[in-house]
Every structure is written in C-alpha cells, then in structure tokens.
Amino acid sequence: MGLELNQRFQSRLQSTWLAPFAVGLVAAAIVLVVVWKLDCGSSASFRQQVRGDVLKELASVRASAEKAINKRLFLTLGLKTYVSVNPNLTEQDFADVSALLMQESEGIRSVTLIKDCTISDVYPRAGNEAAIGLNLLQHENQKAATEYAIKTGQPWLTGPVRLVQGGEAFIYRAPVYLTNPGGLPGGGDYWGMVSILIDKDVLVSEIMAGVPDNLNIAIRGRYEPGVAGAIFLGEQSIEATDPLVAEVSLPTGSWLLYGVRNSGWPTMAPDATGRWLAGIAFAMLVGALCFSVMQTTLRYREYSKRLETAKQDLQQSVMRYELVMDGASAGIWDWDVVGKRIHYSSRWKAMRGYDDVEIDSDEAEWFAGIHPEDEPRVLAAIRAHLAGTTPLFEEKYRVRCKDGSWIHLLDRGKAVRDAHGQAIRMAGSGIDITQLKRDEIELQMLNERLAVSNGKLENSNEALEQSNVDLQQFAYVASHDLKTPLRSIAGYAQFLQQDYEGQIDPQADNYISRIVEGANRMQQLINDLLSYCRVESRNAPLEPVCLNHVFDDVLELLHTDIDDANAIVTRDSLPEMVGDQGQISQLLQNLIGNGIKYRGEQPLRVHVSFEQQGAQSIISIKDNGIGIPTQYREKIFEIFRRLHTQKAYAGTGIGLAVCRRIVHRHGGQIWVESVDGKGSTFYFTFANPLKPPQAESFRVADIACEPNTLATSVSS
Amino acid sequence: MVKNRSNLDRPAEVLLVDDNYDDAFFAIKCFEQCSYDVNVHHVDNGGECLAMLRKEGAFSAAPTPDLILLDLNMPEMGGREVLSKIVNDAVLRRLPVVILTTSDASSDIVAMYSLRCSSYIIKPVDLNEFQRVVQSLGDYWFSVSALPTDR
Numbered sequence: 001m002g003l004e005l006n007q008r009f010q011s012r013l014q015s016t017w018l019a020p021f022a023v024g025l026v027a028a029a030i031v032l033v034v035v036w037k038l039d040c041g042s043s044a045s046f047r048q049q050v051r052g053d054v055l056k057e058l059a060s061v062r063a064s065a066e067k068a069i070n071k072r073l074f075l076t077l078g079l080k081t082y083v084s085v086n087p088n089l090t091e092q093d094f095a096d097v098s099a100l101l102m103q104e105s106e107g108i109r110s111v112t113l114i115k116d117c118t119i120s121d122v123y124p125r126a127g128n129e130a131a132i133g134l135n136l137l138q139h140e141n142q143k144a145a146t147e148y149a150i151k152t153g154q155p156w157l158t159g160p161v162r163l164v165q166g167g168e169a170f171i172y173r174a175p176v177y178l179t180n181p182g183g184l185p186g187g188g189d190y191w192g193m194v195s196i197l198i199d200k201d202v203l204v205s206e207i208m209a210g211v212p213d214n215l216n217i218a219i220r221g222r223y224e225p226g227v228a229g230a231i232f233l234g235e236q237s238i239e240a241t242d243p244l245v246a247e248v249s250l251p252t253g254s255w256l257l258y259g260v261r262n263s264g265w266p267t268m269a270p271d272a273t274g275r276w277l278a279g280i281a282f283a284m285l286v287g288a289l290c291f292s293v294m295q296t297t298l299r300y301r302e303y304s305k306r307l308e309t310a311k312q313d314l315q316q317s318v319m320r321y322e323l324v325m326d327g328a329s330a331g332i333w334d335w336d337v338v339g340k341r342i343h344y345s346s347r348w349k350a351m352r353g354y355d356d357v358e359i360d361s362d363e364a365e366w367f368a369g370i371h372p373e374d375e376p377r378v379l380a381a382i383r384a385h386l387a388g389t390t391p392l393f394e395e396k397y398r399v400r401c402k403d404g405s406w407i408h409l410l411d412r413g414k415a416v417r418d419a420h421g422q423a424i425r426m427a428g429s430g431i432d433i434t435q436l437k438r439d440e441i442e443l444q445m446l447n448e449r450l451a452v453s454n455g456k457l458e459n460s461n462e463a464l465e466q467s468n469v470d471l472q473q474f475a476y477v478a479s480h481d482l483k484t485p486l487r488s489i490a491g492y493a494q495f496l497q498q499d500y501e502g503q504i505d506p507q508a509d510n511y512i513s514r515i516v517e518g519a520n521r522m523q524q525l526i527n528d529l530l531s532y533c534r535v536e537s538r539n540a541p542l543e544p545v546c547l548n549h550v551f552d553d554v555l556e557l558l559h560t561d562i563d564d565a566n567a568i569v570t571r572d573s574l575p576e577m578v579g580d581q582g583q584i585s586q587l588l589q590n591l592i593g594n595g596i597k598y599r600g601e602q603p604l605r606v607h608v609s610f611e612q613q614g615a616q617s618i619i620s621i622k623d624n625g626i627g628i629p630t631q632y633r634e635k636i637f638e639i640f641r642r643l644h645t646q647k648a649y650a651g652t653g654i655g656l657a658v659c660r661r662i663v664h665r666h667g668g669q670i671w672v673e674s675v676d677g678k679g680s681t682f683y684f685t686f687a688n689p690l691k692p693p694q695a696e697s698f699r700v701a702d703i704a705c706e707p708n709t710l711a712t713s714v715s716s
Numbered sequence: 717m718v719k720n721r722s723n724l725d726r727p728a729e730v731l732l733v734d735d736n737y738d739d740a741f742f743a744i745k746c747f748e749q750c751s752y753d754v755n756v757h758h759v760d761n762g763g764e765c766l767a768m769l770r771k772e773g774a775f776s777a778a779p780t781p782d783l784i785l786l787d788l789n790m791p792e793m794g795g796r797e798v799l800s801k802i803v804n805d806a807v808l809r810r811l812p813v814v815i816l817t818t819s820d821a822s823s824d825i826v827a828m829y830s831l832r833c834s835s836y837i838i839k840p841v842d843l844n845e846f847q848r849v850v851q852s853l854g855d856y857w858f859s860v861s862a863l864p865t866d867r
Contacts, residue, residue, distance in 0.1 A: 480818055480819070483818060483841065484736060484739075484818065486841070487738065487739065487742075487818075487839070487841060488736075488738035488739075490841065490842070490843065491738060491739075491741075491742045491843050491846075492738070494842075494843035494844070495742075495745065495843065498843075520841075520842070523841045523842075
C-alpha cells in the first residue's frame with residue numbers, strides 16, 4: 001500500500017512541471033507580446049519620423065522644382081505679352097526677344113513662335129529650320145492639347161519629348177490673344193502661341209541638386225486634368241515603395257513628386273535588435289520565474305498531501321498494531337543488543353505473571369528465564385539470526401513465570417542492522433502457546449491410541465480373513481478325509497451285498513443294507529456340506545448371467561426327475577443378472593428340484609416368474625406341492641434342517657441353506673410364502689438386473705418338457 | 717466270468733499306484749469283475765512305482781504296464797511328482813497314465829492334464845458306479861485304444 005502511494009506521489013511530483021511550464025510559457029509569451037508591441041510602437045514612430053523627414057525634404061525639393069520650372073515658364077509671359085501687343089513683330093524682334101529670354105535662364109533649348117497653329121519662327125534658327133511651317137493640328141500628339149489651349153486660353157506644358165535634334169525637352173506653349181490698344185490685356189482675338197523648349201536634363205539636374213543623397217525621388221507629369229503622364233524623372237518602380245507624394249504646382253497642371261528613402265521605408269527602428277534581445281531575455285526570465293514559483297507551489301502542495309496521508313497511515317498503522325497485538329494476546333519485546341537491555345510490553349510481562357514494574361530490563365534476566373533444556377537451541381537460533389544466517393528468529397520454548405511454573409512460548413523476532421550489517425537491535429513478539437502445546441500432546445496421545453486400535457483392528461481383520469480361509473480349507477480337507485474311510489465302509493458293505501446277498505440270512509442282508517444306506521447318506525451329507533462351504537469359497541468373478549439359459553440348462557439336468565414326476569415346469573421371460581453362473585444354476589436347480597420333490601397328489605406344476613418392484617428385482621418359483629407350515633418358514637433355510645423323514649422325502653436338508661448362502665452372496669434376500677397343503681412360492685431378490693426380460697419367440701422350456709409329459713400322461 | 721478278447725493277445729498289465737489299501741482292494745476286485753483279463757500290480761508309493769517302471773532292484777522282472785492308474789494324494793512322493801518324472805523319461809513317457817483320485821479340485825485336474833496325463837477320473841463313491849468306471853476303462857484302453865506296449 002505504502003509503495004503504491006509512494007509511486008503515485010513520485011509520479012505526481014514529476015508531473016508538477018507541466019502546469020508551471022505552461023504558465024511560464026504564457027508569461028514569457030505575454031512579455032514578448034508587450035515587447036513586440038513596444039517595438040511596433042517605436043518602429044511606427046520611427047517610421048513616422050523618417051517620413052516626416054522625407055516629407056520635409058520632399059517639400060524643399062518641390063520648392064526647388066517649382067522654382068526651376070516656373071522660373072522658365074514665366075519667361076514666356078514676357079514673350080507672350082510682347083507678341084500680344086506686337087503681333088506683327090519682325091523676325092529680328094523675335095530673335096532679340098528670344099535671345100533675351102534664353103539668356104535669363106539656362107536650359108532653354110529654343111523659343112518658338114506659332115502663328116495661328118503653325119510654327120512661324122524658331123529661335124535659334126540654326127538647326128531648327130525643319131520645325132518652321134509645322135501645323136500643330138496635324139500633329140497627333142499636339143492636336144488635342146492645342147485645341148484645348150485655344151479654347152481655354154490656358155498655357156500648357158508637355159513633355160518630356162524626344163527632340164529630333166537630340167535630347168529631351170519640355171514644351172511649354174502659351175496662347176496669345178491680341179491686346180487692342182487701350183483695351184483689356186489679352187482681350188482680343190486669338191493670334192497664336194509662343195512656346196519654349198526646356199531642356200529636360202538641365203531641369204532635372206537643377207532639381208536633383210536640391211535632393212539629399214539618401215532620398216530617392218521620381219516626378220510624374222500631369223498636364224491634362226485627370227490624366228497622369230509618364231514618370232520623366234526617376235524610376236517607375238518607386239511607386240511600389242509606398243512613396244510620399246508632393247505636388248509641384250505649375251501654371252497648368254502639376255507634377256507629382258514621389259519621394260522615398262533610398263533604402264526604402266524602415267520596418268524597424270535601428271535599436272530594435274537590442275530591444276528585442278533585451279525583451280526576449282526579459283521574457284525568458286519572467287517565464288522562468290513564473291515556472292519556478294508555480295512549480296514550487298505545486299510541489300509544496302503535493303508534499304503536504306503526502307505528509308497528511310502518511311500521518312493518517314501512521315495513525316491507522318498504530319491503531320491496527322495495537323489492535324492486533326491485543327487480539328493476538330501477544331507480547332512485544334525490544335532488545336537493545338548493544339546496550340544489553342530488553343524492553344517488554346506490559347502484555348509480555350503479564351504473560352509471565354509479572355506486574356508491569358517487576359521485571360528487570362537487563363538481558364541476563366531474560367536468558368536466565370529460559371528452560372535449561374531449550375536454552376541451547378534458543379541461543380543458537382538467536383546467534384544465527386544476529387549473524388545474518390537466518391532471515392527470521394523463530395523458536396518455541398519454555399520460560400519461567402513468576403510463580404516458578406513454565407509456559408510454552410512461540411517467539412518471533414527480527415534484527416535491525418547498522419550500515420555494516422551488524423545487528424544493533426532486535427524486536428519481536430511472542431505468544432503463549434501453553435494450551436496449544438497441551439492440546440498437541442493430547443492429540444498425539446489420541447493418535448497413538450488410534451493407531452494402536454487400528455493396528456489391532458487390522459490384526460483381527462487379518463485373523464478373521466485367515467480363519468475364514470482356514471475354515472474353507474478345513475471344510476474341504478475334512479470332507480475329503482471323511483470321505484476316505486466312508487468309501488471303505490460303503491465299498492466293503494456293497495461288496496458284502498454283492499457277494500453274500502441271500503447267502504447268510506435275511507437279517508444279515510438287512511444289516512448290510514442299512515450299513516450301505518448309512519454310508520451313502522454320510523456321503524451325501526459330506527457332499528452337501530462341501531457344496532455349502534463352496535458357496536463362498538468359489539471366487540468365480542461375477543459376470544452377466546442369462547437366467548433364461550440357466551433355467552433351460554437346469555431343466556436339462558433335472559429332466560429325468562421331471563419326467564418321473566410328470567411335472568410341467570415353465571417360466572416367464574427372465575432377465576439377465578450379474579452373478580456367478582455356477583451358483584445361480586445351483587440355486588435354480590435346488591429350488592426347482594425342491595418344487596418337483598415335494599409334490600403332492602395333484603399334477604405338478606412349477607412356474608418361475610420375474611417381477612420388478614421399484615428398485616427390487618424378484619424371481620419367484622411357484623409350485624402346487626405339499627406346502628410348508630408357517631412355523632417352519634424360517635427353519636427350512638437352516639443347514640441340515642428337514643421337515644420330513646428320509647423315508648418320505650430323500651435329502652440332507654442342505655439345499656435351501658445353500659440357496660440362502662448363494663442369494664446372500666449375490667446381495668439378495670430369500671423367503672417363502674406357502675399355504676400348507678396347497679403349495680409354496682419361493683422368492684429371491686437380487687441387485688438390479690443387467691437387462692430386463694426380453695420378449696421371446698417361443699418358450700424352449702415348454703417344448704422340452706411337454707411332449708414327454710404329454711406322452712406319459714397319455715399312456716397312463 | 718468269460719473274459720472278452722482285448723486287443724492284446726495276453727492279459728493286460730495294470731499298475732495301480734494308491735496308498736489306500738481299501739481303495740486298491742476295490743479297484744482290484746472291480747478289475748477281476750470286469751470283462752477283461754487284467755493283472756493288477758499295486759504299489760502304495762511313488763518311489764516303488766518308478767522303481768517298478770524302471771525295473772530297478774526287486775522289480776527287475778516286473779512287466780511293463782499297459783496302463784498306469786495313479787492316485788494323487790500320497791505321502792512322500794505325490795502323484796504329481798510321479799507323473800512329472802514319467803513324462804520327462806524318454807522311455808516311460810509313452811505309457812498311458814490315468815489319474816484316479818478323490819480330488820475334484822479343478823487346479824489338480826488342470827495341472828495333471830497340463831502334465832499330459834491321459835485322463836483324469838474322480839473315484840466314485842458308489843461301488844456300482846466304480847464297477848462301471850472300471851469296465852469303461854477296460855473297454856476304452858483294452859478294446860478301443862491301441863497301446864504302445866502291444867508287441
């Protein structure tokens with residue numbers, strides 16, 4: 001029980017890592033989440049900051065871009081104004097004004113005068129002659145914008161376009177409306193346009209000059225409302241980097257200025273790594289702390305429970321122990337081997353008839369109290385156990401009580417050993433078995449007596465057996481020895497009869513005849529005696545016997561007598577039984593023979609029948625002979641008892657005695673019922689038949705008997 | 717009485733071994749009364765029987781019997797021992813030995829036949845019966861059977 005508890009305790013103890021571990025994990029996770037959140041925040045703010053910086057830079061870039069472009073665009077105003085007022089300016093005028101304009105700013109590739117919709121003049125002429133005479137409306141690219149400009153009177157900027165002359169330039173066109181003298185500026189009709197070509201590279205480099213190194217920009221032109229142009233500065237790919245957008249406003253339309261840090265927007269603050277490391281470390285610390293705390297708590301709980309259980313167990317154990325000790329009427333002792341002192345329980349002392357305080361705890365007192373005959377054996381046993389050769393000390397011995405008497409003790413003990421295996425202490429319990437011992441002795445005595453009786457019984461049995469055998473032997477031998485002189489008597493008597501009959505005198509003949517008769521009778525008696533003895537002595541094994549066959553055989557044997565008696569002997573179907581064939585045959589022969597012998601005046605009928613009454617099987621032999629008077633019904637079964645003289649009926653009186661012996665040997669009973677003068681029925685029982693009587697096709701007995709009797713009765 | 721002719725053209729020699737003189741007397745009487753010419757030689761113990769058969773000592777002139785009638789219960793040497801010795805003798809074993817005894821114990825009957833006696837007869841108690849038996853013996857052995865001693 002304790003072991004199981006301990007195992008459970010250990011396993012529970014082991015499993016106390018799980019929950020705390022989970023908790024620790026969760027705590028660490030929480031800390032990590034917090035760190036992450038913090039990090040996100042700082043990252044966000046960092047990004048904000050960066051974006052802010054970029055925005056500022058972008059703004060300055062925009063300003064410089066605006067300045068760069070507008071500076072040049074505004075130049076056209078001058079020309080436009082001049083033309084508006086002087087529509088008929090000469091080539092020279094145009095060239096001068098244009099030269100002036102171009103001087104104002106770098107990057108102006110050319111100035112173009114467009115009368116109506118056709119380019120009328122270009123400055124500088126050199127290299128640009130091809131453009132003169134170009135009708136803008138015929139130009140796919142320019143057509144729409146031109147019409148728009150004419151309609152709205154708004155200037156517009158396009159570009160950059162690739163120039164035939166090489167390079168790229170922006171084209172700025174401003175429609176010119178005539179100003180009537182004294183009239184509204186530009187209030188007159190549409191005259192044409194003026195345009196300038198601004199070199200893209202110059203513009204771009206001007207713009208780029210103001211761009212910080214770490215800023216990546218791009219500019220998209222947006223001239224027609226709602227239509228975004230192409231990016232002419234920077235990469236298209238900038239749009240994928242989520243750039244900040246600023247608008248460079250132009251007189252017409254605007255440019256979209258994209259700006260992003262070269263390295264892209266930062267995802268995390270530069271000190272993020274450090275923060276994360278610190279964060280993770282902190283998380284782990286927190287996790288470990290939580291784990292530790294929780295585990296300690298759980299373990300403490302387990303230990304407490306265990307302690308509680310152990311306390312309870314101990315209490316129970318103590319109670320049980322006390323109960324057992326009390327119930328077993330055992331005394332306890334505790335021997336301090338080293339200190340040579342023995343402590344006894346009060347029960348122990350009481351067993352020996354002492355009061356609680358009366359026994360000395362010196363070990364010598366104990367050893368002195370052991371019976372001197374038992375002492376060597378007990379000491380040897382103690383030594384053996386202390387030495388470690390026996391696992392337990394157990395001995396039965398006698399100890400002296402206070403009053404000097406002895407009690408038998410069953411003492412058991414076990415030693416406690418130190419680290420070296422030396423016995424330092426031994427404790428045990430003892431039971432008073434005096435009564436048990438007494439009972440044991442008594443039992444032994446009874447057993448001895450029993451053995452003696454048994455022996456005697458066996459002897460008498462043997463003697464009985466032997467005497468039985470002797471008796472049989474005696475009967476056999478005696479009858480033979482008796483027969484020998486009898487043979488002599490009978491023989492000589494018969495010779496006398498044969499040789500001297502009629503030769504002496506009738507009296508002598510009579511004497512001789514009587515001698516012969518006597519001798520014969522004695523023969524008969526001896527034979528009958530022998531056959532009576534034989535009933536038990538013949539040890540033929542019991543086998544199935546068919547009574548039908550036995551009856552038929554007996555009839556054969558007796559057929560002379562049956563014929564002489566004119567008897568009709570019949571039978572029912574008889575069963576098969578277990579028995580000694582020879583003896584059963586003898587039995588039937590005697591009974592049927594009797595039936596025939598003791599016949600009366602009436603025609604003799606003897607009938608054998610079978611009846612099953614419950615568990616009993618009964619054979620009956622019924623005759624209509626002379627019957628038997630009631631008072632002799634028992635006597636006739638006695639040996640040599642006869643109811644009639646030899647003259648009346650021959651016989652030795654052994655027949656029925658033999659029958660009874662045979663029936664008894666087969667475990668049955670035999671008796672007779674008779675009406676004096678009317679006939680008798682002899683009954684005998686036997687153990688259950690092997691087979692019940694079978695139906696027969698014909699009765700052999702009748703056929704065997706009747707023809708003879710018929711013949712006889714017919715003839716008589 | 718007028719004797720029948722037996723197979724032998726001489727009187728039959730019967731050796732009767734029985735320690736009971738009365739029984740021997742009856743047997744001799746019966747043989748006298750039977751219808752065969754029989755000389756009965758009677759010895760009352762097994763030793764003499766064997767001596768006679770071997771024609772030893774006083775019996776050197778004894779004739780070889782045609783039939784031996786042997787009783788069982790004899791003192792000193794019993795019939796069983798005698799028969800055993802006869803059967804184990806190369807010359808004597810041919811002689812028919814009929815056990816003639818009062819014992820009807822099947823153990824005796826079986827034992828004797830096992831020793832190859834020629835027949836086993838239980839001495840009848842009745843004299844008339846005995847006379848019939850002796851006559852039967854004569855009929856069987858001297859009339860019906862051929863004998864090894866017949867020259």
